[in-house]
Each structure stands twice: as structure tokens, then as C-alpha cells.
Amino acid sequence: MATILVIDDERMLCDLLQEVLRRQGHEVFTAYSGREGIALHKERRPHFTLLALHLPDMNGIEAL
Secondary structure (H helix, E strand, C coil): EEEEECCCCHHHHHHHHHHHHHHHCCCEEECCCCCHHHHHHHHHCCCEEEEEEECCCCEEHHHH
């Protein structure tokens, strides 16, 4: 299956997406800030990234 990175500062949303996607057989990583998400993306090279537009340290466009 796919490796997925979820970047969002809303922890409950990240936890929910992680649980649902893992049940479907995907490997899921979560980050709660833009900088953390960028670091995880470089490290894990996910197939797919879900990225929030509003993050505490930068907006999603800057992270992209």
C-alpha cells in the first residue's frame, strides 16, 4: 500500500486520519507543524501528503 504523510496542527484530525488510513493498510506518519512536516517528508519520501493550509509556523503553501 501507500506511505502517507498528514500535516495538520489539529491533533484529533491527524489521529483520526491516521487510524482510518492504517486500517486500509497504509503506512501513515503525522506532523503538527510545517517544519516537522518538511523534515518528515525529506526522511520518509511518502507517496502522498495531506497538507493543511493553516499551520502554526507557516502556511501550507510555504511548506509546499
